[in-house]
Amino acid sequence: MEIAVMIKQVPATDSVKIDPETGTMIRDGLEMEINPLDLHSLEAAVTLRDRAGRGRVTVFTMGPPSALRAVRSALAFGCDRGFLVTDRAFGGSDTLATARTLAAALRKEGPFDMILCGERATDGETGQVGPALGHLLGASVLTYVNDILELGEGYVVVRRAIEGGEQVVRAKLPAQLGVVKELNRPRLTTLRRRQAARETPIPSLTAEDLGLPKERCGLKGSPTQVVSISYPEVTRSCEMIQVGTDVDRAVSVLAEALLKEVAPR
Numbered sequence: 275m276e277i278a279v280m281i282k283q284v285p286a287t288d289s290v291k292i293d294p295e296t297g298t299m300i301r302d303g304l305e306m307e308i309n310p311l312d313l314h315s316l317e318a319a320v321t322l323r324d325r326a327g328r329g330r331v332t333v334f335t336m337g338p339p340s341a342l343r344a345v346r347s348a349l350a351f352g353c354d355r356g357f358l359v360t361d362r363a364f365g366g367s368d369t370l371a372t373a374r375t376l377a378a379a380l381r382k383e384g385p386f387d388m389i390l391c392g393e394r395a396t397d398g399e400t401g402q403v404g405p406a407l408g409h410l411l412g413a414s415v416l417t418y419v420n421d422i423l424e425l426g427e428g429y430v431v432v433r434r435a436i437e438g439g440e441q442v443v444r445a446k447l448p449a450q451l452g453v454v455k456e457l458n459r460p461r462l463t464t465l466r467r468r469q470a471a472r473e474t475p476i477p478s479l480t481a482e483d484l485g486l487p488k489e490r491c492g493l494k495g496s497p498t499q500v501v502s503i504s505y506p507e508v509t510r511s512c513e514m515i516q517v518g519t520d521v522d523r524a525v526s527v528l529a530e531a532l533l534k535e536v537a538p539r
């Protein structure tokens with residue numbers, strides 16, 4: 275069983291700043307971490323391999339050279355190998371160009387039976403990369419996976435969280451799974467594993483290594499463009515209405531005040 279885990283390095287903060295000129299995130303000086311949902315993918319992959327007593331877990335991230343740290347942390351989880359997909363040509367990639375680049379990396383280092391992704395990244399939050407990647411690789415695409423019930427010869431059975439309930443799905447391998455946090459509880463890494471991870475070589479994969487022409491990746495290979503970006507204006511106003519202890523009067527006064535706000539002017 276060959277399992278690929280896709281991890282994204284994200285800012286370890288909610289107060290992300292956007293460059294108003296380019297519409298992209300200002301990442302300089304930010305503390306970074308592995309996207310929290312990707313820790314659940316790592317936990318699932320390592321557990322599946324260990325339960326089966328065979329197989330291999332390979333971790334991939336696409337990002338700047340500093341994303342090497344994320345791959346190293348993932349190796350400390352017990353992954354067998356890791357790759358950093360990095361090239362200046364990848365700068366400005368939208369979600370399709372990201373998925374296309376990652377798909378090329380998986381084709382080069384695969385094949386893989388399972389591709390695990392977080393349901394969404396805490397910064398971009400589109401939730402598009404996993405399904406796009408699965409589609410490009412011709413894999414079964416399973417979103418909102420909160421349990422992996424069975425892994426058999428050529429198939430997987432998962433439970434998906436859907437609106438108002440749950441759904442059990444059996445799908446052919448290869449399969450791409452988008453996981454949610456209910457899937458498991460990620461382990462803490464041990465000092466011994468962190469030390470071992472420090473020694474593990476992490477190869478880089480460039481556009482040339484992946485045979486990707488420059489016009490198929492980065493800004494040039496991105497069909498979407500950030501046209502403008504702005505922060506919502508937050509305005510609050512407050513009005514105190516004194517009605518004493520008469521609840522009925524309080525309700526009608528409040529309803530009247532609300533109706534004034536929503537009524538067509």
Ligand SMILES: Cc1cc2nc3c(=O)[nH]c(=O)nc-3n(C[C@H](O)[C@H](O)[C@H](O)COP(=O)(O)OP(=O)(O)OC[C@H]3O[C@@H](n4cnc5c(N)ncnc54)[C@H](O)[C@@H]3O)c2cc1C
Pocket residue numbers: 280281282283298299309311312334335336337365366367368369370372373376390391392393394395396397398399400401402403404496498499500
């Ligand atoms: C026009 C445009 C230009 C952009 N330019 C830039 C730019 O210059 N610099 C920049 O940093 N971002 C840029 N972005 C954002 C970039 O496209 C997204 O960060 C990236 O595609 C991931 O999307 P997401 O964060 O919504 O991930 P989601 O789709 O929400 O992530 C879901 C899962 O996919 C996997 N995944 C996502 N991204 C990666 C990755 N990089 N490596 C491995 N696995 C991954 C992870 O498993 C993750 O949990 C740009 C976006 C657009 C639309």
